[in-house]
Amino acid sequence: MPLFGSTFSPKKTPPRKSASLSNLHNLDRSTREVELGLDYGTPTMNLAGQSLKFENGQWIAETGISGGVDRREAQRLRRRRETSLSLNGLLFFFQLSETTAESHLMEKELDELKSVSRRRK
Template sequence: MPLFGSMFSPKKMPPWKSASLSNLHSFDQSTQEVELGLDYGIPTVNLEKKFENGRWIPETGSSGGVDRREQLEEENSLLQLKVDILLDMFSETTAKSLLMEKELDARKSVSQGRK
């Protein structure tokens, strides 16, 4: 008999029998297409690009005269600016909230002192 018995070997749990929360399986194909908008139509792809100097470019030249990398860098800068602004707003709101909590606690302690 082991020193600690079966204290450290818990019983195995039976496998979970998870019921699906989705009712998609109860619909037939036509109902799914109508109710859930699953009829996407025929997919089409435009592959008019060529691989040149390690990059894919449109066969008709550059994309509207603007380099795609420059567009992405500009968009990335804009998104970074938005994140910075949101973080500043969050910090300001948090600071105001903490000040209000301190003021509320001070008022509570003053009102309890009067009683």
């Protein structure tokens, strides 16, 4: 027997509201886009006063100038950078080759000096 009255019984949850009465989910995609306005156009953004739009997977400046440099200049700088990187790689390769050749010459000279030293003993 409970001490202060009846046993615990929670309130019943209210019934859920009925589903939407709209029939838009029955429409085909093109009609739904027209009705709901799902055609947003190209995404655009403004960074540091520069307006950019997203086209073909890349952000492109709407004015044709990106960060104060036009596209042709940017492409020229990109090609120059790639050329510099490849030349830097070649320079490293030649320096490594030169160092290796010098090392082999020193080892050969050291072996010759050791053999001359052995003959004298």
